[in-house]
């Protein structure tokens with residue numbers, strides 16, 4: 001299936017590392033103009049070395065005012081990938097308010113805010129658009145030490161559905177991908193221990209974690225006009241984990 005984003009402008013958050021970085025590069029390869037948003041300048045510098053056409057924006061998305069200012073001049077966006085997130089693992093009884101607030105402000109509040117900024121422009125131009133939120137299997141299945149992360153992703157799934165409901169009449173589609181573990185920096189944080197990772201892979205019918213490209217391909221599909229009638233879905237990219 002050939003997907004082209006020629007003539008489209010895409011914005012990807014958390015594009016410095018992992019899934020977001022690979023998504024930004026894939027979108028550029030498919031012809032999109034890409035704005036990459038993340039908070040570590042060194043990651044943007046190395047991303048630009050890989051793909052000089054990418055436009056960098058360095059901002060901490062947990063800062064509402066700084067985000068507003070940073071995205072003020074990015075111009076019209078057709079495709080948005082809300083990918084940035086943090087995962088602070090803590091046993092439920094040890095969850096601290098600072099980690100709770102940080103996770104909700106990046107994983108949920110920033111998604112709402114960036115989407116508001118982008119979707120207002122889409123609505124004003126009447127050109128429609130497509131938004132993909134990067135959620136997780138953790139939105140629908142309890143994982144030990146992931147109380148706050150699971151709660152943020154559960155909230156994100158419902159945000160996706162309400163956005164689909166309210167933005168649909170403006171021809172703006174909103175969907176999420178819900179991957180299983182991917183061995184990025186974030187994935188390694190929770191799943192490097194072979195004993196622990198075995199307990200997870202044994203519950204995945206395909207018997208393995210997802211590759212970054214597995215997630216990127218599903219994001220590209222949901223962004224593209226190949227999924228024109230798909231709106232408000234949470235698409236597992238989990239080898240069947242959530243089906244069992």
Ligand code: NDP
Pocket residue numbers: 013014015016017018019020037038039040043059060061062082083084085086106134135136137178179180181182183184185186187188
């Ligand atoms: P990584 O930790 O590898 O990359 C996350 C990126 O987001 C980094 O570039 C990071 O920048 C950026 N980011 C984090 N917080 C902020 C912030 N406040 N402002 C701006 N940028 C920020 O994560 P993954 O690629 O693994 O994860 C991407 C998405 O996939 C996330 O939504 C995650 O929840 C989801 N996911 C991941 C899974 C996995 O196992 N890896 C499984 C299921 C879902 P910096 O490094 O500078 O903080």
